[in-house]
Each structure stands twice: as C-alpha cells, then as structure tokens.
Amino acid sequence: MKRNSRLSLALHTLGHMAADPGRTQTSADIADHAGTNPVVVRRVLGKLRKAGLLTSEKGHAGGWRLARPPDRISLADVYVALEESLIATEDDAEAPACSVERALQKKVVVVLEEVERSLIDRLAGTTIADVRETGAAPQT
Amino acid sequence: MKRNSRLSLALHTLGHMAADPGRTQTSADIADHAGTNPVVVRRVLGKLRKAGLLTSEKGHAGGWRLARPPDRISLADVYVALEESLIATEDDAEAPACSVERALQKKVVVVLEEVERSLIDRLAGTTIADVRETGAAPQT
DNA sequence: GATCAATGCAACAGTGAATGTTACGTATAG
DNA sequence: CTATACGTAACATTCACTGTTGCATTGATC
Numbered sequence: 001m002k003r004n005s006r007l008s009l010a011l012h013t014l015g016h017m018a019a020d021p022g023r024t025q026t027s028a029d030i031a032d033h034a035g036t037n038p039v040v041v042r043r044v045l046g047k048l049r050k051a052g053l054l055t056s057e058k059g060h061a062g063g064w065r066l067a068r069p070p071d072r073i074s075l076a077d078v079y080v081a082l083e084e085s086l087i088a089t090e091d092d093a094e095a096p097a098c099s100v101e102r103a104l105q106k107k108v109v110v111v112l113e114e115v116e117r118s119l120i121d122r123l124a125g126t127t128i129a130d131v132r133e134t135g136a137a138p139q140t
Numbered sequence: 141m142k143r144n145s146r147l148s149l150a151l152h153t154l155g156h157m158a159a160d161p162g163r164t165q166t167s168a169d170i171a172d173h174a175g176t177n178p179v180v181v182r183r184v185l186g187k188l189r190k191a192g193l194l195t196s197e198k199g200h201a202g203g204w205r206l207a208r209p210p211d212r213i214s215l216a217d218v219y220v221a222l223e224e225s226l227i228a229t230e231d232d233a234e235a236p237a238c239s240v241e242r243a244l245q246k247k248v249v250v251v252l253e254e255v256e257r258s259l260i261d262r263l264a265g266t267t268i269a270d271v272r273e274t275g276a277a278p279q280t
Numbered sequence: 281g282a283t284c285a286a287t288g289c290a291a292c293a294g295t296g297a298a299t300g301t302t303a304c305g306t307a308t309a310g
Numbered sequence: 311c312t313a314t315a316c317g318t319a320a321c322a323t324t325c326a327c328t329g330t331t332g333c334a335t336t337g338a339t340c
Contacts (some may be wrong), residue, residue, distance in 0.1 A: 026314085026315065026316090027315080027316075028315080036332075038315090039317095039318090041320090042316065042317070043318095046316095046317080046318095055314080056315090056316065056317095057315085058314090058315060058316045058317080058318075059313095059314065059315060060312095060313065060314045061314080061315085062315045062316060063315070063316085064316095078315070
C-alpha cells in the first residue's frame, strides 16, 4: 500500500458513495473499510472537498457525502482534484546549462504534457456511477 | 535531482554520444558531466547495454559507446530499456476483496495501459540524433 | 609479468517523499 | 454538558532511490 494509494483510496470511497448517495459516512468507517487511518482519509477527502466533489459536516452525526450526483463526478474530476501527476511533471524549473540536456527536456516535456492530457480525457469518459454498473461479480 | 533522474541521465548521455559516435567515454567522464557518481552511471547504462543500445569495454582505454547508429536509437528504446513506468503500473497483483475496488482498478488499469502505449508511440518518433539537431542554442 | 585504468557488482549509508500515528482544537447534535 | 466527528499540526515509520565505498576482474601498456 505504498504508491498511488491516494487515488485508489479516493476512487474506492467515491465508488461506494455512488452506490448510496444519501448516506453519510465517517472517516473512521471509510478508513476501516479501506484498511487505513481516519486522518489519512480526511487528508485525501479534504482535497476532494476543496474541489467541490464532497461535503463534510463536523460534530455529532457528521461525516462525508457526495456534493453532486454520482453520474456527474468523473474519474478525471478525482484525478485532477488530487493534484497528482501519474506522469512525472519534472518542472524542476532548472534549465540545465547543457544544450543537449535542454533540448531533450523540451522534447520529453512536450510528450508528457500531451500524454497527461490524453489521460485526463480518457478518465473524463467514466463517472463513478458507471463504475458501479461495471462491477459485476467476477468468476473467482 | 530526485525523480526520474535515470531517464534524464540516460537520454543526456546518449545525446552526447550521438554527437560523436566514434568516441569512447568512461563512466567517470559521464558522471562528471552529469553531476553524479560513476557507479550510478554504470547502473543506468548497464540497463541500456542489456537492451543492446550500448556496448562497454573493460580494462585500460575501456568505456562506453553506442551499439547502433544514433538515428536508429529512439527515445522509446531508451524508455523501454530502463523498465520504468512513468505511469504507475500498480500491478500489485492483489485482487481486492471489494467488488467496487476491483471494478475501479480494472477501469483505471486499462486506461493507464492505453496511455503508456501512447507515450511509447510518441517517444518512438524521435531518435537521439534528432535531438541533437533540435538543440539549437537558446537566447539565454 | 607488473602495473594501471576501467567495468561489474555487492553492500551499506543518506535522503526525501508518502503514509501512519498521536494529540489537540473546534463544531454540532442530543 | 457530553459525546462524536472533522481539521490540522507535529512526529514516527516506511520505502524507494541515489550516493558511496570496496573489491574482484578485465585488458592495454610499460
């Protein structure tokens, strides 16, 4: 449970919420189901809240809920909200002194940006509601 | 100099070799130019040798050289040789018990594989010889 | 043959980012 | 007022990657 666990956690949680949008879930419940810690859950879901995908309520009977109908939350929304780049952005902003290095970085960065955009476009084609329907029981 | 330094180092080195294919360079020279350690250079270039992109010779007057003409070594060759996945592969092979999680992973993995293939296709369109020509001196 | 210079490789140290954990403040229902 | 839950800061832990040292091996040169 090391790499990319944030995206997994976020999608997993939203997937369950899509199945029962009215229900409010606490970070302890979510952490328990996902096998992690409530603080970690709040960290990750906090980004989704800032992006307007979730709402949270404090206090007794508080918890987390979808801010929109599940068919209006795409996988791309989640990906972007987490501000991750599965594709290394490497905008270290350090223009190297070596011209060969500079030329290479430019080439590679252009390709990476195109690919990242392509990734987001593809993720935008699926909502967390779609995922539920696809989730038929496997043969194992 | 933390993330993705392997790909940068490999491309940078091959770029210079493309400029003077006949010359033999030692890992000490390369490390000095790249600001790293000879052992690190040998680690990275060793993978390129296994992939048939470079040859190395031991002993006095030994060092590294291209195994093919520079216009026959594409950026994709280098990327594949390093066995990296800029895009997280997350084939942890752990099929989760939760059906929502399973369905999500399947969706995401399909998208990531498509995007990775797209990345390689784009990198295949440029060779290390091309990069030299693009490397005109910038205005700074 | 002796020597020097280079790769090959193993083992360990150092670094940094991400996750896990504890603690405490704040808000809210009952 | 109390219990519950989020919000956040601070610290601990883990893990991959890079850096480093050491040594065996190989090959050209004296």
